[in-house]
Amino acid sequence: MQSANMLLRKIIRSSVLSLAAQHGMKKDLFPLSRTLSLSLCLKQDKSCEPSEKLDLDEWKKVMKSGLQEEVSETVSEPKELSSLAAARETLEMWRLAGRAVPENISEEQLKAFMECPSKSAKKKYLRYLHLRELHKKNDKRKMNEKRERRLEAQDQASKTDETKKSPFVCLWSSTMDKAYNWRAAQSMIFGQPLVFDMSYEKEMSVREVTNTVRQIVMSESCNRRSVDPFHIHFCNFKDDSLYHREFIKHYKEAWGKLLITVTDQCYTEIFPKDKLIYLTADSPKVMKTFDHDKIYIVGSMVDKSIKTGVSLAQAKRLGLETAALPLEKYLLWSTGAKNLTLDQMMHILLTLKDTADWKKALEFVPKRKYCGFVNKPVKELKKTLDLINTLKLGKGREEVEKQFAKNYPKKYKLK
């Protein structure tokens, strides 16, 4: 009985829809057209018949016939595949099924893919390759467009043919380089040391090491461009380590000419222990001011899996003083981990060194991580927060309270 009802309902619905479509009407006619549509449906059933002459299985014939030649080939060829070829084949099928898979994959990447320990690891790796491929393609396209535009511009310029007069020879970038290098060289003699601790290689995956090196390269370049650069030390740096290979990949022959100190010694062997301060987000101590006589250490580590306390452990082991940036004191933190990237650290430290202005320095913390600056002492903030809470009335309040209590333990409690 029920199924009969269902069937009836289905029929009604379908016919009404087609009716509505014919007359461009909306579905709200439904209750009115009930009896009408039933009879209409019977009619339609007959009207279906003419289309029956349409050969519904024709696609199968097409699919089979078009492949006759290929069939003979595949039959003759032995079916055994090597594991690499099989993997390549599987990838191809995934691509056809519309999954996020790169179009081209090198032998090396294929091996890395096969070594992934789990299904999800494989998926992630392929997705990463796929996205990288897309980015590369996009970049190439943009470059080509740019080149075309430049050529066009040149064409036009040659038509007008204007001669420019300028008192300087146009050599901007190389002159700037020289100036920067001069400053960096000075910093090697007189500058305040800044240590990158390169002892975390075994804590990281290959991709994390790659990311670390990229961040350090960015830090180095922004240091070189600053007014008063640090004297950068890479300590605990092992020759022929993964770090080393990645650096050479980035810098190529410039690696030997960098104006920084690279050593396999530990910072404790180079500098007096009481001058060293290890910067780590896990530190219980909060940095108040930037001290120009101290030597700050930054751990060269990208930590994608959650490994809290690794750099704090290192500092503890060596008995060094530690410090964390006063993020909570100056920023109303919202989301994200408190560990920052190395280049952000570099920007912050450089700004502190030049200006001693925390607000200016902490501008380099990514905007998504905080709601705004704490411009008043926490006590005064209470009023505003209370106002927000009363406005929000109840529901979100607990959430705000929790968030706040987490960020500002003990100091202040909402009523």
Added chain:
Amino acid sequence: VQPPEKPLQAEEWNKLREDFQLPEIFEEVMLNSMIRCNSPIDVAKSLLTHVAKRNGDIAYNVLVKYLTLCVQQGQVSEILDVYDIMKVRFKILESGAYNLLVRGLSNSDQWRMALTILDEVKKIMIPSRTCYESCIKAASRHQEMKLACELYNEMLAKDVVPTLDVLQSFFDFSRGMKGAELQKELFGILLYLRENQIYPHKTFMRSIKLWFESLPGGNWRGHLTNIKDSGQCPVCNHQLEDSKLTEEEYSNLSERIIRDVIHGTDTFRKTSPKEFEAFQTFVENRLPFDIVIDGLNVAHIKSRRMQCENLFDAVNCLAKENARLLVLGRKHMLTNSANWKREIMKEMQNKADFFFAENISEDDAFLLYATLRSGKHCRFVTRDFLRDHKACLSDSLTRHLFRKWQRGHQIVLKKKSFPSVFSQQPAFRYDCVVQTTGDTWHIPYKDVFEEKYSYQVPRKWLCIQQKL
């Protein structure tokens, strides 16, 4: 997109396609909506015919979508046709298509075909668990229990985790069947539940009960019951297994906790070697304790009161029965402050042993160590679930062991009644797993709609006994 009600001619499809915003993916979108609306298969066929005529070929993903529709409607002959076409066209298929083929065919008379496809999949990859699931269900539906058991064991050997559904189907379909071999397999499944600490849900439990009662000549009777706190089954008066760990399990667990949780990759991350050594000598000199208290956790139990008062109440309460107490804390508790009054701390130190760790050390690791070193009778007090420490253990077996030990030894203070009537959630005396003595089985189960957190254990049991 609303799929049409009846097959369309090529021109009509063309028109629809041109009206669509993105003509390249028109077929995909259309087939997706057909799957959603469960449209008649003829409509889809007419679309495929249109595509084949226009392009001379049909893309793989479109074929898979069509296959999905066929499987959804149980169109066996169509599934076979699509399979033939795919086999000729592509060297191998990917897991999505294989899953569909196996699922579609296993529900039909052609279910043996599904098995051959499964064999084919095995050549290329490890079949997914849905593949195995469909095949096992099909085999047991056709009373081929031996085959089903073979597939099941193969699945376990490949580390593919079976769903509860598959396990249940074994009990459903072998009801009333005779055979010592089969009975052994099914007992094996119950032991699998035991080893992996899986609790069946209500309908699964019912299947188990019915299977037992249907065993010819077995005289098994099942009853639903709640186990008393003492661990005695009210139906058969049988005492359930103790929650205590065996000597071997116990020493194994303490070894692993010291190695993985306290030291880990780097002792400095949670403590320091010097501090840990100091703690070790401290504990060894005063062993054994009866109760180890996580001082800071207990101190925060009531936020309105002074933290040391909270701790004071707890210590007073637990000290009554002449128990030897150890309170773990951090050094900052010793500095006289608003929350930590020196006099109260002094008074407490007369009643219990105290160990103060560095402010940046993790006291939980010490808690575990002191409790384990004191022996099996020792319990610990904290509201913490200790999940992060459990996560440090490297294999699931030890993690289960940890859970079991935690259930038996952790005392959780209840906030409400504290401090007037100091009630504590009883540590479980009995072990909450599937268990047997040969002529009885006790199986904990959960209600289907009951929300169960991983730290909770079901309170409802199925008691099965054999009347000889």
